[in-house]
Amino acid sequence: MPKLGQSVESCIIIGWKKQKGDSITAGEPLCEVETDKSAVEVESPVSGTLLDVFFDEGEEVAVQVNIAAIGAPGEDVTGLKPNVAAENPPEDKSPGTSDEAVQPPPAQPAALEVPQTRLSKQDRSKRRISPRAASLAEELGVDISAIKGTGPGGRIIERDVRAAPPTALKPAAVQTRLTPPIQTDLPPGEAQTAPLQGTRKIIAERMLYSIQTTAQLTLNASADASALLSFRQRLKNSAEAFDLQNVTINDFILFAVSRTLPDHQELNAVLLKEAISQYESVHLGFAVDTPRCLMVPVIRDANTLNLKAISLEAKRLTAACLEGVVSPDELTGGTFTVTNLGSLGIESFTPILNPPQVGILGVGNVNLKPVEVDGEVRHIPHIGLSLTIDHQAIDGAAASRFLGTLSGRLTAIDLLVAM
Amino acid sequence: MPKSLTIDPSEVRQRSAIKSQEIPVNAYAATPERERKKYGSENLVRIYRDMVYIREFESMLDGVKKEGAYRGVEYDHRGPAHLSIGQEAAAVGQCFHLSADDFIFGSHRSHGEILAKSFSAIEKLGESDLIGIMESYMDGASLRVVQRFTRGDAKDLAINYTLYGTLAEIFGRENGFNKGMGGSMHAFFPPFGVMPNNAIVGGSADIATGAALFKRVNRKPGIVIANIGDASMGCGPVWEAITFAAMDQYRTLWDQEVGGNPPILFNFMNNFYGMGGQSKGETMGFGILARVGSGVNPDAMHAERVDGYNPLAVADAVERKRDILEEGQGPVLLDTVTYRFSGHSPSDASSYRDKSEMDLWYQQDALTNYGEYLKENRHADTSRLDAFRDDVTERLVNVFEAATSLELSPRVSIHVDSIGEMMFSDQYQDRLSEKAPEVLIPKSESRLKTTLAKHRFGLDGGKPLPKLQTLTYAEALFEALMHRFYEDPTMIAYGEENRDWGGAFSVYRGLTECLPYHRLFNSPISEAAIVGTAVGYALSGGRVVAELMYCDFMGRAGDEIFNQMAKWQSMSANVLQMPMVLRVSVGSKYGAQHSQDWTSIVAHIPGLKVMFPATAYDAKGMLSLALRGTDPVVFFESQRLYPEPETLVEGGVPTEYYEVEMGEPALRRRGGDLTIVTVGAVLYRALEAADELSDKHGISAEVIDARFINPLNYDKIVESVEKTGKVVLVSDACERGSFLHTMASNISQLAFNYLDGPVAVVGARNWITPPAELEEAFFPQKEWILDAIHERVLPLTEHKVSTVQNVEEIVRRNQLGV
Ligand SMILES: Cc1ncc(C[n+]2csc(CCOP(=O)(O)OP(=O)(O)O)c2C)c(N)n1
């Protein structure tokens, strides 16, 4: 099981692309696996015959564990089979269901396959982090898989956590799940039931976590989109050589947001355990709808990129998400998120925060809005803006000011681009 | 050494020969008539009664061990029972002339002696004394039980009290004489002069000698008897005790008024066997044990072989020897012939002796013979004698029932920390007697004049002051000792080269002028006896400072430190206190047998307090603390530090009296990034490392000097580790089994979530200490500390290691065992 990103400790095998006995060439997809952030195809590193697969679909496998054996037909591969008992500690039996008498004897510690050298013994510890660094990381919400240890033998120590870049911040895991006060039986009738697992499960947990742990307040506004539409039209019609024809409305929004957040840093922030950290750099997440699920890739340092660069990066990330090749590291560390349902005809909605971020901007479609100009009602195109904030960290007025600045800048987008 | 005694070559080189003093063997020859006149029938019969009581008591235990019951009452006694069936006459005869002021110390086989000595004391004490003792001892708990089944006068009550207190002790009950903490082999009862019995063969020899020394120095009445077995004549500490007791100086150098040699009688209960080894003809070469006396001093220890199968012969010998001892002409050796019918212990199959031999002794059973003697000489008739057996049986049935009942005789609770509370007495007492301390000159004229006038802090504006003009660590110790010597009249100090020389490292310089011989003297080179006698002195009620020069010599006093000094407070259930300080020093430069830091060895022994000051301030403050306490303290000093002034504690060493708080480590430098904890003189190398950490790496290290090993308050250390997350422990003790590993384990449990790396231990190599020139490869150096930090805890930027301190090295060294 390859390590698909620094933070990835384990993956779920979604499906095998080959069956036992099939021949396979190097580079051919062997199976599809899912991390908590994306689904990825695992390619065969070698050519040969698939002699054995060690895990079934749906099983969760720790990275760097053998999942299959490829070789010449007839080869003995039993030695390659990972010792599952040792790798995955047995799940806690809930009290009451366990019956001492009929339980099999506890598994003997597996004989170690690795030659017993001193160094390999030490290397076996998967998590090389000091208890102090671990608790600090938890407290600060630092994703320890995203940082490098500078302690002896690469151990992550306190100073590494303190020096962690904002990109290593992560939402804390869901700690509690409320028991739903609702029926637990399926309604009658035919149903297609799929287990809540993989990315869906992660999203479910994060959404619930978001709602349970933040004080969400959504503010709705709209901005005069005339300049936006005409500028967009101008680019669409521009010479191909400029490579600006594919800049979308959403790219403009991302651009405008990236330029507005630095002036409203309270929104470009994360709230973790009693501390609010505001950032100068804007790491801008944006929602991408993929057939599998919703994904939020992050444009790093968006405030330093010009419109075209933002547009290109957004395209690249969107494509990666759609193809399932986005790297897990590209899905973490955002400081603010933009989500756009305008293309689906939505006027306004309540975006859900992506904790520990404290703000998310929802973008609606463009509608004509009657506006009184010089005593006369005119219909001017407006684009819907729905900003959800974490009221724990930000007051409504501050958020309104941000929305105000943003819509002002969208209204004069041509000038903003020129700045 | 003393200048007053000249070693004259013309005398010592002169031709002559040593004529041995004659040693009487079974010389007792009184007629029945003389005995009647001397003792009277009642006393003679009472001797018989006491022998019967002992025989029945021991036979009861024999039955309990072998059949699990006594007179139909079942009981499973798990512990030991070394019985003295056959040896009754020797015990009863010995105690006849003894009073409660006389002490007997015994062995694993001393039930009979406990009873005999108690019955003798009961006979001599008045009714109100007896009641007073029984009511006050452990708040009268056992008395209340005995009163349930005893009718009769105070003596009757006291006899049952003795039987019950002893049996309850044997059975490990809270109403036992020592709350069950001593058990069969250690039971004792000081109010009747029954002092600790010792399960270490010969263990009582030096302790009893120390008790005799206590009597001498503090002018207390009574003699002291060490009852030890014939096989213990092979024990080094027994010989050491004898040499210690026989020193000439008591009569040649000590004030005559003190009274001469300590009144100690080494009584060998000679039953001719160890467990199975036979001291006559097999395991020893003396032929007749009493012969040993002639090797000791010109008086041949007034040695005699006495017929222990005749109680009156023994009584006569003790009476005569008591005069010698009271005159200060001891020590005395008695070789009391006896024989045990019972096995060594219940598991003894008597594979080492023939039934025919036992039959010979049965035929001469002292109990039968003495009964015949009483009848023949019409002191009593058969029915009177037989009545004793019925009488004691009746008593024992009641006593047995009470002692085996868990309601009347519970064990100490282990649900609370009862035993933990007995480990130390934790008292602080300025003086253990109200007499005026005996001194030769006023304090103001002593060497204190010089020390008090010195600079009390070694630095002036950061620059060192001249060492000669500054108070040193050794002088700070001297000041602490002076204070207590002038406060507590019972306090004495001794060891090798203590007087005149002033101790090998001059800590005692100036004391010779202040103290009479009996408060400060030179001992023989007998480390076991130095410590063992100090144990006896302390448990008798005196404060004592024993000194062993190098801690490396503790091995010579192993039993005395590990089993005696450490354990008697708790084995007595705090009936005894142990106000004793054992000074030892950690050496250097003198190679393998003189340079080891042995703090870890004593740290392992329950019942010892262990201290190791590293600055002059602490030297005085911690010794002051140790000297006012009532607990046994092994006080480590550093030879490296003796000449050093105080340089860390601001204000230096106070001239007045003060104490350091027990168990509290000292913060030597404040820091936020890393904690270094040290034990002993390595503190200064740790401070150098801390300097380099801050100068070269910008790391601020907090340095804590543990200074106490036991007890030790971890709060300060844990607080520091919680702050810094990184900790290195350093000491000059060899790394394997070092106390630092205990500390490391505690820290990692107490501060686990705060740790940013493993607790690193840096100790001396697991080698012999090499020659002085190579010591830096053996004792932890500044570089070791830095390298260990770099390799195991916190990599230092641009640091180049010069020693191997990585974790692979830990594996390698352990694989090699070095
Ligand atoms: C230092 C020590 N070594 C060995 C023993 C084991 N042991 C107990 S009693 C005994 C024999 C002692 O013989 P002796 O001193 O003559 O006393 P007895 O048993 O004859 O009364 C031995 C070897 C011990 N208790 N202490």
Ligand SMILES: [Mg+2]
């Ligand atoms: Mg013997």
